[in-house]
Amino acid sequence: MTIDFYYMDISPPVRAVNLCLAALNLEVNKKEINLFNRENLEPAFIQLNPQHTIPTIVDDGFVLWDSHAINAYLVSKYAKDDSLYPKDIQKRATIDQRLHFEGSVLFTHGVRCFLPLFFGLSKTIPDDQRNQTDQYYEMVDKFLEGKPWIAGDQMTIADFSYISTLSGLTQIFPSVEKYKNICTYMELCKQNMKDYDSANQQGVDKYVGILKNILQSE
Numbered sequence: 001m002t003i004d005f006y007y008m009d010i011s012p013p014v015r016a017v018n019l020c021l022a023a024l025n026l027e028v029n030k031k032e033i034n035l036f037n038r039e040n041l042e043p044a045f046i047q048l049n050p051q052h053t054i055p056t057i058v059d060d061g062f063v064l065w066d067s068h069a070i071n072a073y074l075v076s077k078y079a080k081d082d083s084l085y086p087k088d089i090q091k092r093a094t095i096d097q098r099l100h101f102e103g104s105v106l107f108t109h110g111v112r113c114f115l116p117l118f119f120g121l122s123k124t125i126p127d128d129q130r131n132q133t134d135q136y137y138e139m140v141d142k143f144l145e146g147k148p149w150i151a152g153d154q155m156t157i158a159d160f161s162y163i164s165t166l167s168g169l170t171q172i173f174p175s176v177e178k179y180k181n182i183c184t185y186m187e188l189c190k191q192n193m194k195d196y197d198s199a200n201q202q203g204v205d206k207y208v209g210i211l212k213n214i215l216q217s218e
């Protein structure tokens, strides 16, 4: 039975799942949900996911949303080994901490800055929001101190979440250049993640293109 995957490639959490699917060599049945046309608010989709967010999957009748939960599920169910989400309690706890930070702090910062632009409510990012970015870069840079990957010595599902958010955020807020660990890390992800271009870069290019057009139109 093929997994149904509700997606739109500009979305960072969708791209995090794209990267995980690629790593696992999993084929899915892709069903695009156009957020600009509010397709996520249609009754059939809300019936599936009352939070009306993408990514959402349906695996043999089992419905799941939230990219972090989806990637943990996909690895637990379909990976040949546990390297992307180790069962070791402390390794997994660090990955979970990184995932919660990404979901509640880093991605949320992007949503606060960019959502008003995407939905035509603003053409600028207020300075106070813009200026908060460095504080988050500084934290992520410290997570990476002495370790190549975001949760330690090996690539895990946390990396799919960080690169999907950072690859867009850093193009809009280029002060990341000051944070050498993040710059090295982003290159490592590009070089080592399977199908990086189709799974992440193409969606990032669209996402950043839309945002830059709006910001330049001011």
Ligand SMILES: N[C@@H](CCC(=O)N[C@@H](CS)C(=O)NCC(=O)O)C(=O)O
Pocket (backbone or CB within 6 Å): 011, 012, 013, 035, 040, 051, 052, 053, 054, 055, 065, 066, 067, 068, 103
């Ligand atoms: N924590 C969620 C965030 C999902 C999310 O907010 N997705 C956005 C697109 S980037 C969405 O579907 N927004 C539509 C809505 O909130 O109605 C995840 O990691 O999947």
